[in-house]
Amino acid sequence: MAAVLxxxxxxxxxTLALLLVTLGLVIIFGLMNVINMAHGxxxxxxxxxxxxxxxxxxxxxxxxLLAPLALAVAGLLIEELVIRHxxxxxxxxxxxxxxxxxxxxxxxxxxxGPTAQQVENxxxxxxxxxxxxxxxxxxxxxxxxVLLALGTFFLFYRTRLGLVARAVIANRPMAASLGxxxxxxxxxxxxxxAALAGLAGAVMAPLMSVDPQMGVGFLIxxxxxxxxxxxxxxxxxxxxxxxxxxxxxxxxxxxTQIAAQLVVFGLAIVxxxxxxxxxxxxxxx
Amino acid sequence: MLVISGLTAxxxxxxxVLEGIDLEVGAGESVALMGRNxxxxxxLLRAIMGHVRPTAGRVTFDGRDLTGRPPFVVSNAGIAYxxxxxxxxxxxxxxxxxxxxxLGKKGGAGRVPDAIYRRFPILAERRGQRAGTMxxxxxxxxxxxxxxxxxxRLLLLDEPAEGVQPSLVTAIAATVxxxxxxxxxxxxxxxxxxxxxxxxxTRCLFVENGRIVDQSESTRLRDDATLLDRYLxx
Numbered sequence: 318m319a320a321v322l323x324x325x326x327x328x329x330x331x332t333l334a335l336l337l338v339t340l341g342l343v344i345i346f347g348l349m350n351v352i353n354m355a356h357g358x359x360x361x362x363x364x365x366x367x368x369x370x371x372x373x374x375x376x377x378x379x380x381x382l383l384a385p386l387a388l389a390v391a392g393l394l395i396e397e398l399v400i401r402h403x404x405x406x407x408x409x410x411x412x413x414x415x416x417x418x419x420x421x422x423x424x425x426x427x428x429x430g431p432t433a434q435q436v437e438n439x440x441x442x443x444x445x446x447x448x449x450x451x452x453x454x455x456x457x458x459x460x461x462x463v464l465l466a467l468g469t470f471f472l473f474y475r476t477r478l479g480l481v482a483r484a485v486i487a488n489r490p491m492a493a494s495l496g497x498x499x500x501x502x503x504x505x506x507x508x509x510x511a512a513l514a515g516l517a518g519a520v521m522a523p524l525m526s527v528d529p530q531m532g533v534g535f536l537i538x539x540x541x542x543x544x545x546x547x548x549x550x551x552x553x554x555x556x557x558x559x560x561x562x563x564x565x566x567x568x569x570x571x572x573t574q575i576a577a578q579l580v581v582f583g584l585a586i587v588x589x590x591x592x593x594x595x596x597x598x599x600x601x602x
Numbered sequence: 603m604l605v606i607s608g609l610t611a612x613x614x615x616x617x618x619v620l621e622g623i624d625l626e627v628g629a630g631e632s633v634a635l636m637g638r639n640x641x642x643x644x645x646l647l648r649a650i651m652g653h654v655r656p657t658a659g660r661v662t663f664d665g666r667d668l669t670g671r672p673p674f675v676v677s678n679a680g681i682a683y684x685x686x687x688x689x690x691x692x693x694x695x696x697x698x699x700x701x702x703x704x705l706g707k708k709g710g711a712g713r714v715p716d717a718i719y720r721r722f723p724i725l726a727e728r729r730g731q732r733a734g735t736m737x738x739x740x741x742x743x744x745x746x747x748x749x750x751x752x753x754x755r756l757l758l759l760d761e762p763a764e765g766v767q768p769s770l771v772t773a774i775a776a777t778v779x780x781x782x783x784x785x786x787x788x789x790x791x792x793x794x795x796x797x798x799x800x801x802x803x804t805r806c807l808f809v810e811n812g813r814i815v816d817q818s819e820s821t822r823l824r825d826d827a828t829l830l831d832r833y834l835x836x
Contacts, residue, residue, distance in 0.1 A: 477705055484691055484702050491689040494651055495748070496677035496706030 319448045324570045326446065330455050332562035333462035337520060339539040339558055340462075340469055341513035346540070347548045348473075348486050349506060351400060352407060354414040356539070357532025358421035359511050363388055363518025364527045365425055368434045377439040381519050388515025392508035400507060401500075418532075425529050433528040454523060461520055465513065470551050482506050538562070541585045547595025556596050560584065603629045603788060604650075604681075604756055609659035611649045619645040621812035622659065627756065632782055632789040634799040634820060637809035637833055643792040644686055646809070647758045650790075651683050652676045663756070674706060682754035686761045686792075688745040692734025696725050696744055699733050703748035714751065721777055722747045739770035746774065750781055756788045763795040775801040794834065800824060808833040 338360060345353045353359075363384040370380035399417055403409040440454040473479035485492045485502040493499045518532075525531055538561050546557025564584055569577035592598060604627040612618035619642045627633050635643045648654045650661055652673040661669045668676050677683070682703075691699050700714045719726035722743045728736060733744055742762055749757060759778070763771045775798050782789050782802075793799050799806060799820055806823060808816040810833060818829055 477701070480694070480698055480702065481705050484694070487691055487693065488689055490653055490673070491685070491691070492702070492706075493673035494653075494677055494683045494685070494689075495703050496674050496752070497702070498674045498706065500672075 322449050326451055328563040328566040330459055331566045332559050333459040335538055335562045336466055336558040337462040338517045338535045339542050339554055340465055341510040342539045343554045344510035347543050352410050355418035356514055357536035358418050359388055359514035360518040361532040363515030364522040367436050367519045367522045368527055384519035385512035385516040389508045389512040392511025393504055396504050396507040422529050433526040436522040436527055438523045458520055545585055545588045547597035550597045553595050553597035603664055605662045607660050609656050611654050611656040619812055625814055627788050627790055630786040630788055632803040634791045634803040634806040635809055636806055641809045642812040643809050644760055647760050680755040682749035683758045684745045684749045688741050690733045690741050690745050695730055696733055697729040699744055699748050700751055703751040707752045718747050718751050738765040739767055742766050759791045761792055763798050771798055
């Protein structure tokens, strides 16, 4: 019983952590259709913001607030310098953002060195859930993921700003004809996605080894979650992350990590074969 | 009010489409553009809106130069556009579509005014419905309502009768005509449907090969078919 509960908690934890990391990508890839190969590096920069702030003597909680702001600014710069030149040019987008990904990673190595940095766990307490002890910080991550997912949903589907953003994405020329400043919305939407990635990096930093490769591990499951769940849908992403992360966690706990990877990829292939537009996109034909 | 002189524009893959267009639309005036397909009527509207960048010539509106300005600037200058195929946001509700006609404008917060629902009662009934599920005629009314909700001074209408049942075409024409009269709104209409041209406009320009080649009072077209034969028959 306790073992099952632990697996369930771990699955929920990994699902929500993956959701947290995927949220920024949902906006940039799922909604804006930009295949952002540098998304892992935005996540990485968020984590390194924490390292930088703590080195300067700042607290983790300050860093947690600063990371999304720093990444929003970085997102504005990236959008202006790179992304706006490659909208709707898929191959060019992949090349440009891949190059950006390499540059950012190398820049981090130049500044912080190639070795892993440690970020201390700001909530070392454990919490008793029924019969199981569970780390407090993991619960904090789960709470942040749920709040951010709800907040993002609210912003995009329940506010006028979100309506405008979705209108620009749905039909750019018509939105412009109605007087909506589509360039400004592109900038803001991309910066918001980058800020979410940065916040995710900062939140995850205490649980991970903060090194220049840390973004890569999450990038593929994040893309898979969106493809499995269906692009352009937040609910789809929640479904996708749940499927990818729970399958991975459960298989890894009863078998091996490698088997888990195989099962996850196999599952993704089957789902995408049956539902090419994702679980919320309706069946083929 | 709208003055276009020597406007030349085209597409990278299709070459020059407009070969020096000159036209004027006065305040409160309604003008039709007629001509065969591929003669540049739609491109002209797109060039006015800023979707096609002119290579020569000028577009001015109330003396303000709008040549080559982006669409959101043109829209905020008081020119509204109902494109061919309507281009409503099919996944959004009727009310959200209407709201989007306001949100881009200065001081454009607020809510959808009741006046617009009085002009188009069907939209009031459907305000919570997804726009893509409505009929062609209802979608056309939505596209027009969304364009005029910000009280523009010039409405560009591209083939509003297309895909709309004939009985509704007359009703839509009457509504736009009434708005034009009540609010002093000018209309520049691209249309092949003679009834609509007769109801809505006082003057008709004929476009051929990217130029304005002839013009006539709209009422004259009712009895005299020579111009229509010359410029519209295939």
